[in-house]
Amino acid sequence: MIGATQGGRGAACSRWRAQDMAGDVTESLISVIDDDESLRSAVVGLLRSHGYRAEGYPNGEAFLIAAPGPDCIVTDIHMPGISGIDLKEELARRGDATPVIMITARSDVGLEGRARASGATCFLRKPFDAGDLVQCIESALGGEP
Numbered sequence: 001m002i003g004a005t006q007g008g009r010g011a012a013c014s015r016w017r018a019q020d021m022a023g024d025v026t027e028s029l030i031s032v033i034d035d036d037e038s039l040r041s042a043v044v045g046l047l048r049s050h051g052y053r054a055e056g057y058p059n060g061e062a063f064l065i066a067a068p069g070p071d072c073i074v075t076d077i078h079m080p081g082i083s084g085i086d087l088k089e090e091l092a093r094r095g096d097a098t099p100v101i102m103i104t105a106r107s108d109v110g111l112e113g114r115a116r117a118s119g120a121t122c123f124l125r126k127p128f129d130a131g132d133l134v135q136c137i138e139s140a141l142g143g144e145p
Helices: 037-049 060-066 084-095 112-115 129-142
Strands: 018-019 025-027 029-033 053-057 072-076 100-104 122-125
Touching: 018 100, 029 037, 029 060, 037 053, 037 129, 053 060, 060 084, 072 084, 072 129, 084 100, 084 112, 100 112, 100 129, 112 122, 122 129
Parallel strands: 029 053, 029 072, 072 100, 100 122
Antiparallel strands: 018 025
């Protein structure tokens, strides 16, 4: 489980790759935004082990400044500064339709509904299974889960 105090367990899932205009295979870029450095590092490592390019950011502001143009975003909902929901809404205002997967350790009533209403592609509660995250990403990218 990722986000648990015990070690995570991997999942055997196929990785999704896109072909660029020249026909070369390119790895999808996934941006991971979480203020918890250990969780962020674990998720980035997991995604890299599944063949994705992954970059981590400590908060939404750092991500927006970097503007890396990812294929998918994985973000915590509750962070200092801009929340994951606010980040998704800002991206929508900018006309950016990048799929966003939201994760949280909170169990607030209505939180999942608010996340989905903002346009989240997938919603996971911490701790979550690594395979569930990879499946959400593959689904968001249009690959076979």
